[in-house]
Amino acid sequence: MYKKIYLLFTLLLLTGATAMAQSLDINFNGLGFLDNREYKVFLQRSRTYSGTRLALDFGLNIDSVNRFVVGINGIHEFGAKPYFLKVDPVAYYNYHSKNWTFDAGMFPREGVLSNYPRALLNDTLRYYRPNVEGLLTQFHNEHITETIWLDWVSRQTLTDREQFLFGFAGKYKPAVNGPFYIAHYFVMLHDAGAEVYDPEKPIQDNAGAQVRLGLDLSHRGKIDSLTFEAGGMLSLERQRGLSGFQKPTGFVASAYASYKRIALYDEFYAGQGNFVIYGDSYYSRKMYNRLDVIITPFLFKRVKGQFIFSFHQSPAHLNDNQQAFRVTVDLGRQTLVKFKN
Numbered sequence: 001m002y003k004k005i006y007l008l009f010t011l012l013l014l015t016g017a018t019a020m021a022q023s024l025d026i027n028f029n030g031l032g033f034l035d036n037r038e039y040k041v042f043l044q045r046s047r048t049y050s051g052t053r054l055a056l057d058f059g060l061n062i063d064s065v066n067r068f069v070v071g072i073n074g075i076h077e078f079g080a081k082p083y084f085l086k087v088d089p090v091a092y093y094n095y096h097s098k099n100w101t102f103d104a105g106m107f108p109r110e111g112v113l114s115n116y117p118r119a120l121l122n123d124t125l126r127y128y129r130p131n132v133e134g135l136l137t138q139f140h141n142e143h144i145t146e147t148i149w150l151d152w153v154s155r156q157t158l159t160d161r162e163q164f165l166f167g168f169a170g171k172y173k174p175a176v177n178g179p180f181y182i183a184h185y186f187v188m189l190h191d192a193g194a195e196v197y198d199p200e201k202p203i204q205d206n207a208g209a210q211v212r213l214g215l216d217l218s219h220r221g222k223i224d225s226l227t228f229e230a231g232g233m234l235s236l237e238r239q240r241g242l243s244g245f246q247k248p249t250g251f252v253a254s255a256y257a258s259y260k261r262i263a264l265y266d267e268f269y270a271g272q273g274n275f276v277i278y279g280d281s282y283y284s285r286k287m288y289n290r291l292d293v294i295i296t297p298f299l300f301k302r303v304k305g306q307f308i309f310s311f312h313q314s315p316a317h318l319n320d321n322q323q324a325f326r327v328t329v330d331l332g333r334q335t336l337v338k339f340k341n
Contacts, residue, residue: 022061022062022063022338022339023060023061023335023336023337023338023339024058024059024060024061024335024336024337024339025058025059025061025333025334025335025336026056026057026058026059026333026334026336027055027056027057027058027059027071027331027332027333027334028054028055028056028329028330028331029054029055029328029329029330029331030052030053030054030055030328030329031052031053031126031127031326031327031328031329032051032052032053032326032327032328033049033050033051033052033053033127033324033325033326033327034048034049034050034324034325034326035048035049035050035127035322035323035324035325035326036048036322036323036324037049037322038320038321038322039312039320039322040317040319040320041282041285041312041314041316041317041320042281042282045281049077049124049127050077050078051075051076051077051078051080051085051127052075052076052078053073053074053075053076053127053130054073054074055071055072055073055074055090055108055130056071056072057069057070057071057072057090058070058071058336059094059333065095065096065097066093066094066095067093067094068092068093068094069090069091069092069093069094069107070089070090070091071089071090071091072087072088072089072090073087073088073089073090073108073130073131074086074087074088075087075127075128075130088106088130088131089106090106090107090108090131091105091106092104092105092106092107093105094107099139099140099141100137100138100139100140101136101137101138101140102135102136102137102138103132103135103136103137104134104135104136105133106131106132106133107131107132107136108130108131108132109125109126109129109130109131109132110126110130112132112136112138112147112149113132113136113147113149113167113169114126115169116167116169116185116187117185117210117252117267118267118279118280119208119210119233119252119269119274119276119279119280119283120167120185120186120187120208120209120210120276120278120279121187121278121279122278122279122280122281123280125278132149132151133151133152133153134149134150134151134152134164135149135150136148136149136150137149142173142176143172143173143174143176144170144171144172144173145170145171146168146169146170147168147169147170148167148168149165149166149167149168150164150165150166151164151165151166151167152164153165153189156192156193156194156195157194157195158194158195158196159194159196160194161191161192161193161194161201162190162191162192162193162194163189163190163191163192164189164190165187165188165189165190165278166187166188166190167185167186167187167188168184168186169183169184169185169186170183170184171183171184179215179216179217179220180213180214180215180216181213181214181216182211182212182213182214183211183212183214183229184209184210184211184212185209185210186207186208186209187207187208187209187276187278188205188206188207188208188236189204189205189206189207189277189278190203190205191203191204191205191206202239202240202241202242203239203240203241204237204238204239204240205236205237205238205240205245206235206236206237206275206276206277207235207236207237207276208233208234208235208236208274208276208279209233209234209235209236210231210232210233210234210252211231211232212229212230212231212252212254213229213230213231214227214228214229215227215228215229222259223257223258223259224258224259224260225256225257225258225263226256226257226258227255227256228253228254228255229252229253229254229255230251230252230253230254231251231252231253232249232250232251232252233249233250233251233252233269233271233274233283234247234248234249235247235248235274235275235276237275246275248271248272248273248274248275249271249272250269250270250271250272250274250283250286251269251270251271252267252268252269253267253268254266254267254268258294261295261296261297261299262293262294262295262296263292263293263294263296264291264292264293264294265291265292265294266289266290266291266292267289267290268288268289269282269283269285269287269288269289270286270287270288271286272286273285273286282312282314285314285315286315287314287315288312288313288314289312289313289314290310290311290312290313291310291311292308292309292310293308293309293310293311294306294307294308295307295308295309302329302330302331302332303327303328303329304327304328305325305326305327305328306324306325306326306327307323307324307325308322308323308324308325308326309321309322309323310322310323310324
């Protein structure tokens with residue numbers, strides 16, 4: 001039933017928007033991943049994630065700033081049956097001007113929310129939840145970038161709980177070409193009940209935030225990229241009617257350096273254990289360090305392949321590790337038809 005409704009909606013959207021469109025374009029991108037995780041501290045996450053995700057969409061450009069996009073995004077896990085584990089529809093309106101971007105519908109997460117710290121939004125979302133289902137607006141100029149978004153996770157039914165994610169993130173640079181900046185990130189999951197009330201499963205609010213001061217020394221020497229960040233982290237957790245907000249805090253710091261096809265990224269956390277439902281579980285530890293060694297053996301205009309070797313250290317667990325290979329293909333948005341006015 002839902003597939004028929006989506007197909008009908010897509011047909012109506014294509015028919016109506018084509019009548020007004022100036023051009024029709026196509027976009028294809030793919031992600032292949034093999035991510036092996038050897039976690040002794042989190043045995044339930046000590047597994048191998050592997051598969052291919054393919055996305056195809058068509059854009060109807062009404063004018064220079066307005067367009068409608070429809071398509072699909074499907075994932076196949078290696079060895080799984082049926083072939084496609086899940087196919088997500090893509091259908092959204094996009095407005096893009098010099099200073100503003102607005103998306104409404106089901107649109108790709110990559111490129112709009114992929115800069116969030118893993119402590120707040122974990123990296124498996126890239127594999128298994130590629131779309132935001134809701135709204136996003138962003139303001140950007142030479143000094144400021146600010147993004148506000150809403151992502152609907154679950155619709156309320158007799159058994160399913162109402163859940164949505166809300167967040168905002170931004171970056172401020174006092175001087176356009178200066179090295180200093182300040183960045184902030186916030187995400188909250190509102191987890192309400194099902195239609196049938198269950199007193200043992202109350203409404204839950206779960207949130208996390210970070211504020212970071214940054215120093216960007218990229219392209220100031222022989223090293224291609226060199227950045228340092230340090231700041232604080234706060235998480236919020238409560239069950240309404242049972243407890244007030246739990247507010248653990250901590251210190252975060254990171255460093256990133258890259259030269260040609262080799263990069264190092266190190267992130268450190270110390271403080272109280274955090275519980276952010278969509279964040280990386282390692283930040284529930286009171287002390288944690290992650291070092292990523294990133295090697296890019298092939299890099300072309302449309303294709304990039306990377307090996308990432310990650311070393312996780314937390315109290316009593318110093319040898320957790322992870323090996324990942326990812327290849328991305330992005331053919332870019334290509335014009336199919338231009339319509340005469």
